[in-house]
Amino acid sequence: MKILLIGYGKMGKTIEQMATAKGHEIVGRISHENVQELHQYTAETTDVAIEFTHPESAFDNISYCLNNGIPVVSGSTGWLDKFEEAKNLCREHKGAFFYASNFSVGVNLFFHFNEYIASKMQAYKAYDVAIREVHHLQKVDKPSGTGITTAEGILSSYSNLEGWVADNPEEKTKLNIASEREPDVVGTHIVTYSSDVDKIELGHIAHSRAGFAEGAVMAAAWLQGRQGVYGMKDLLNL
Numbered sequence: 001m002k003i004l005l006i007g008y009g010k011m012g013k014t015i016e017q018m019a020t021a022k023g024h025e026i027v028g029r030i031s032h033e034n035v036q037e038l039h040q041y042t043a044e045t046t047d048v049a050i051e052f053t054h055p056e057s058a059f060d061n062i063s064y065c066l067n068n069g070i071p072v073v074s075g076s077t078g079w080l081d082k083f084e085e086a087k088n089l090c091r092e093h094k095g096a097f098f099y100a101s102n103f104s105v106g107v108n109l110f111f112h113f114n115e116y117i118a119s120k121m122q123a124y125k126a127y128d129v130a131i132r133e134v135h136h137l138q139k140v141d142k143p144s145g146t147g148i149t150t151a152e153g154i155l156s157s158y159s160n161l162e163g164w165v166a167d168n169p170e171e172k173t174k175l176n177i178a179s180e181r182e183p184d185v186v187g188t189h190i191v192t193y194s195s196d197v198d199k200i201e202l203g204h205i206a207h208s209r210a211g212f213a214e215g216a217v218m219a220a221a222w223l224q225g226r227q228g229v230y231g232m233k234d235l236l237n238l
Contacts, residue, residue, distance in 0.1 A: 001220060004041050004070070006030045006061045007052035011075070014213040015050055022217060032057075043069035048220045055079045055141055062086050062097070071096035071226075073219045075103055075212070077145025087229045098223050100232045101145030103215030107189070108232040110204040114191055115153040117202055122157045127193040127200070129154060130169065134180040134188040142166060143177040146189055151175050154191070 001024045005012045008031040016026055027046055030038050038061065041049075048071045051061050055078030065072035066089045074097070083099070090097040102108070121127055131154075133147035143151075143166050151164040154175060165174040186206040193200040206212070215232070222235050232238070 001025070001047040001224065002027045002045065003220060004028045004030070004046045004049040006038065006049050007076070009052070011052040011209060011212065014209045015052070015216055018210065018213040019217050024217070038064055041068075041070065046070050048073060048223060050216055050220055052076055052216075059086065063089060066090050066093050066095045066097060069093065069095065071098075071223050073098040073216055073223060075100055075216060077101055078141035080145075090229050094227055096223050096226050096228065096230075098219045098230045100215070100219070101149045102187075102212065103219060103232065104206060104211040105215055105236065106211060107146060107204050107206070108215075108236055108238065110189070110202070111149060111153055111232075112238045114150055114202060115156065117191075118154040118157040121193050121200075126195040128195070129158070129175060130192050130194070131175065131177045132180070132190045132192070133177060134182055134185050136185050137181050137183055139181060142179040142181075144179070144187070144189075146187065147177045147179065150189055150191060151177055
């Protein structure tokens with residue numbers, strides 16, 4: 001595949017290493033320093049774009065790709081207030097768009113088990129549910145996209161909760177997501193069910209970014225020849 005990297009930070013560089021090791025070609029590397037060069041890439045020169053940038057630029061990057069017939073895989077978080085617009089744009093142009101808040105196979109199995117456990121635990125009212133997520137100091141958005149996806153998986157079974165709230169455990173009508181930022185943490189997500197007598201935890205701890213990068217490259221290869229909006233559940237058949 002001819003891959004355009006939009007976002008060339010830690011994730012972009014890890015994706016590059018993973019992709020080239022698998023025999024794929026990197027046709028471009030777009031960062032904040034050369035963002036104007038994005039407009040030189042077309043469907044004729046690019047098989048797929050892999051986009052990992054910031055909340056303020058993600059939608060514009062994705063829109064450019066979809067408007068120009070370039071299949072795009074995005075892992076940017078913090079921009080999902082425009083997600084429906086992106087999906088509509090994809091359908092309008094009969095494009096291909098793959099989005100995940102986290103591309104790790106392990107995390108997506110965690111999402112799957114999280115939904116199952118929530119569907120069972122909601123019957124046991126003695127247990128209070130909460131989420132804790134920990135990331136590196138450079139992580140811009142709080143809570144993390146993975147934390148929000150985890151919350152959504154729980155809320156699908158908890159009709160008594162009125163959505164999620166960030167760092168406010170006193171708000172009992174909502175699911176609390178506690179966010180912490182520490183040096184050299186790749187990503188930790190813990191769901192806790194606590195009662196007066198015991199505690200149940202489901203967690204995922206990432207040891208490196210390699211799992212995220214591998215999943216993104218897998219998604220880019222899987223997206224070839226497809227049309228529509230997809231996510232990790234489609235890729236992993238969950």
